[in-house]
Amino acid sequence: MITEFSEQNFLEFTRENEWGADIQVEQQLANGVTMQIWDSGVVVFTPATETHAFDLVLSCAVHGDETAPIEICDELIESIRSGELTLNSRVLFLIANPAAINIGKRFVEENMNRLFSGAHSKGEGLVNRERVRAKAIEGYVRQFFSTAPAGERQRLHYDMHTAIRDSKHEKFAVYPYTNGAPYKKQQLQLLQLLDVPVVLLHDGPTTTFSYFSVNEFGADAFTLELGKVKPFGENDMQRFAKTKQQLTRLLTVGPMVDGELQADALQIYKVQRSINRNHENFRLHFPDNVANFTPFNKGDVLATDGEEPVHANIDGEAVIFPNANVAIGQRALLTVMPIPAEQLPLV
């Protein structure tokens, strides 16, 4: 078992141990920060003293080819290790699927973002390594929250992605189902600071990573879509500068916001419906490269499922995450509608 960590780079170590490592490290850095490594891709930093009772989870590479968030996490991890970033918040970094990073693919055998909240062990069970890894990751998040100092604490999880296709909104957040709780002004303000002014509200439980943190730990958690998928080294990091700056602020200062929520600067969408592929012959009636949030008119044919056309029900119904090649029974696209921010139940 590895008990000391002095490698140059944590991401590199993670990629060399793509399905996990036999490692248990607890080391104090020169500035008093404690670094714990629980697995490849799993590192916790605890400041010597904290300014807020705050636990932050930053995850990337749930989809292995979504490189920009991996580069952001790599930079943050290394600047904490070097002491360049003065840490005041307790943080867990998760590099979820290093094997998929190594082959430059979304996943190796199965889409990991459909495997949380126990879905990894349902159906045929733990039959592939992504399922095993998803289960292990759930355990690390549990361990992180349960080993926090006692008392009332704020829990925040950003699961960071980039989208496969173009989007009418370059950056947007998915606000997972809150189990009926009102949405939080503070969280919407934090999203605006992250350079994410577009929020899609989910209306039911899912097997995504972010909903797992909401549902099991009462965390505020979001799936962040931060732009379009690009290979390593080809991301224009300027486009992520504000996002990275705000993540740095969360780590150094904490989750406070100034002033009131400017609701008119937000664009909110709600899920209209989920369209599943139910037949072998399923096709979409728009080009492969259609941008996320492209609106359609009532009556437009969105897809054909077997012999049945699927129409837009309402003017402005917009498509998001379309993928005709999903397994039968799975979601082929979502449709969404804009709603006025004033209509949101907010606290």
Ligand SMILES: [Zn+2]
């Ligand atoms: Zn993704």
